[in-house]
Amino acid sequence: MSTTHGARALSSSAVRVDFEVWSTTATLIVTDPTALDIAQAALGDELAAIDATCSRFRADSEISRVLAIPGHPVILSPLLNSAVSQAIRVADATGGLVDPTVAAAVIALGYDRDIGAVVVKSMDGDHQWPTAQHQPAPGVHRLEHDPRLPLARPGGHPQARHHRRQR
DSSP: OOOEEEEEESSSSOEEEEEEETTEEEEEEESSGGGHHHHHHHHHHHHHHHHHHHOTTOTTSHHHHHHTSTTSOEEOOHHHHHHHHHHHHHHHHTTTSSOTTOHHHHHHTTOOSOHHHHHHHHHOTTOOOOOOOOOOOOOGGGOEEOTTSSEEETTOOTTOOOOOOOO
């Protein structure tokens, strides 16, 4: 985990720790203060796994490797399979207002690194921002994904639809 802002007692039995992660602040609360170290270690391990799997800012992340071969079927780890499933669920629930396929579009506009680094870059008077044409996101409908299988095809056939689990 990134910078910790220190533990503070919420009550006689609850402890809260705020820390920075992924350009935001996260909070961990435990109801048993003796479990704080174990909870922080477990959360740190989970966040590291998510970062190694889902970070578009890491060339070695699983999602970066998957996106490097658009249109080709790939085997997903259980963690990435779950993340893709949830991203599609959220896209469906918002009618596409939240879209997990926006990476190339925001990268083309200059958001190509952690937001803290983008802010520093924007403060540099010598920096030239890209003059890229508007590049729309491909859209979640282009993803071929069945959450029951560890197989996906990112940016597949233009007419592809993601599969929904049958209830």
